[in-house]
Amino acid sequence: MTHRLSRLGLFAVAALAATLVLAACQSEVQDAVPGLAITLSQGGDVIGEGDVTLAAVLERGKPVVLNFWAALCGPCRLEMPEFQHVYDERAHEVTILGVDIGPQWRLGTREQGEAFLAEIGITYPAGTTSDPDVNTKFSILGMPTTVFIHADGRVLRTWTGALNEAKMNELIDELVAG
Template sequence: MPKKIIGLLVLAVMIAIVVIGAVKNNMADSDALDGMAIGSDVDFLPTEEGLAKGEKAPDFLLTTLDGEEVKLSDYQGKKVLLNFWATWCPPCRAEMPHMQTYYDEQATDENVVILAVNLTTEDKGLGKIEDFVEEFGLEFPIPMDENGDVGALYQAVSIPTSYAIDTEGRIQNKVVGPMDETMMEQLIQELE
């Protein structure tokens, strides 16, 4: 009889752990957007690559999920929202619907480009990435960082990480954590 009681207690504890974990993940997803402010707790770390505010954003050439080449410098003259993400990242999942809504409603009207760079070396395979893009109906370019070089260059250690780049190709802001449409609008309005 005591073995059955111990077994039931162990089972109850395991169920409680799973339930608490699920609740915490749901709370983290919903609270993640509420707790972020533009530039919050983010310092630009000056490097020779040019990640300090006001410096020219380092150029890169990547191929998108659709097979098209994307070079950052080709977008000079436009406002660029450069985002780094992965499919397994809960804050990235929370952010993507907002990014798509912003893209649908305003990006094309305001001379804004969204480049959502998938950290492919950190992700779970091409199939998962394609499923993610389809699930959220993402229509903006998804450059694939297959070697991890661009994510490393842009110090995308915590994701999502986003940079607001002005029409001269200079970094004006960095956000670590998820954004919503209001934050994106504010970031873009602050660009020249």
């Protein structure tokens, strides 16, 4: 009897864990996006040179797809070429902005992040942040994490985990539609 209860308990814990993981992957939020300072390493010609704020990027009038990544994060490395392809096709509609938070997660240095961008040919705007509260502000539970933000600063959705091109386009369509 206790063996059967133990199995039932394990099943309940597994079901709860799966529910939490799925909820984290697709949280829909309607709050205003928090502030964030970003030091750009590339893409300054698109959104401004050097240090920029997320608010200033949003003031340009386009929705923002904000992707938090790390140079030593395997899923991040897999999805970034997909982000590049979407950027090449849809930069006129949305701003794609990559933010390397690897140093905060001990998943690479800023230099490793910049070398990785060059190695795989990423050209969309990208940089780092030294904001110690970035993980809390954006509810980053794992990497990669992508935040889809309306031009007025409302967060449409936060996605934890790697995105493929089809899902990115689906979420961008939803973002652009308003």
